[in-house]
Amino acid sequence: MIKIENGQLIFQNQNPVHALKNINININKGDWISILGPSGSGKTSLLNVIGGIEKLSEGTIKVFGENISKIDSQSYRRNTIGYIYQDFRLLNQFSVLENVMLPQLPYQKRKALEESAKEVLIQLEMGHRLHHLPGELSGGEQQRTAIARAILNRPSILLCDEPTGNLDSINRENIMGVLTNLNKLNITIILVTHDLEVAKYGDRILYMRDGVLQEKVIV
Numbered sequence: 001m002i003k004i005e006n007g008q009l010i011f012q013n014q015n016p017v018h019a020l021k022n023i024n025i026n027i028n029k030g031d032w033i034s035i036l037g038p039s040g041s042g043k044t045s046l047l048n049v050i051g052g053i054e055k056l057s058e059g060t061i062k063v064f065g066e067n068i069s070k071i072d073s074q075s076y077r078r079n080t081i082g083y084i085y086q087d088f089r090l091l092n093q094f095s096v097l098e099n100v101m102l103p104q105l106p107y108q109k110r111k112a113l114e115e116s117a118k119e120v121l122i123q124l125e126m127g128h129r130l131h132h133l134p135g136e137l138s139g140g141e142q143q144r145t146a147i148a149r150a151i152l153n154r155p156s157i158l159l160c161d162e163p164t165g166n167l168d169s170i171n172r173e174n175i176m177g178v179l180t181n182l183n184k185l186n187i188t189i190i191l192v193t194h195d196l197e198v199a200k201y202g203d204r205i206l207y208m209r210d211g212v213l214q215e216k217v218i219v
């Protein structure tokens with residue numbers, strides 16, 4: 001489903017950074033891949049390449065057989081990708097319901113969108129917080145709101161960049177439970193973390209070091 005061949009990513013600044021080096025990976029639909037690795041090793045860069053935010057400098061990435069460097073990356077991101085972040089990235093002046101709806105508002109009728117946003121929020125046990133502002137929520141509730149926003153458009157791939165990095169252990173368990181349920185619905189999950197316990201939820205754990213990706217053997 002996702003196939004990267006000889007992927008290189010070089011940021012061409014004054015001092016070029018070779019962020020991804022000869023990446024070769026095959027990810028099947030419904031897989032859950034965890035990526036561990038030190039800070040600056042290229043983990044977010046890899047998520048951004050899969051999410052169509054960064055383009056490979058060399059090599060190819062195909063998703064569902066299509067070379068995503070050659071297609072409209074906006075509609076690819078909107079239709080195929082959901083993204084969640086460590087810091088939730090919610091808009092503080094908008095309610096939970098509005099945060100979930102906002103990215104899709106230009107593309108769908110408001111009424112229908114509101115109904116589907118409510119439905120997803122209720123599934124994620126956020127039905128009692130629809131009209132709260134993000135600042136009035138716990139970290140776990142904020143992340144559940146961000147997950148609702150990410151899955152509203154039923155993406156096939158959910159990219160998770162340190163999704164539990166700002167959460168205590170109870171909220172961490174809760175969010176990992178939510179991701180487990182989504183994965184059971186055959187959503188492919190690619191999750192970057194520093195936390196080995198979180199990484200163990202994956203079917204495969206990969207290790208990134210200095211732009212190079214390798215399979216991690218857990219002892």
Ligand SMILES: Nc1ncnc2c1ncn2[C@@H]1O[C@H](COP(=O)(O)OP(=O)(O)OP(=O)(O)O)[C@@H](O)[C@H]1O
Nearest residue numbers: 011013017019037038039040041042043044045046
């Ligand atoms: N837009 C950019 N321009 C230039 N260099 C960049 C850019 N984005 C990332 N880098 C560099 O690419 C390398 C990989 O960064 P990346 O964010 O992918 O690492 P990471 O493993 O996700 O780190 P962390 O765990 O700290 O989030 C780093 O050396 C970083 O400084």
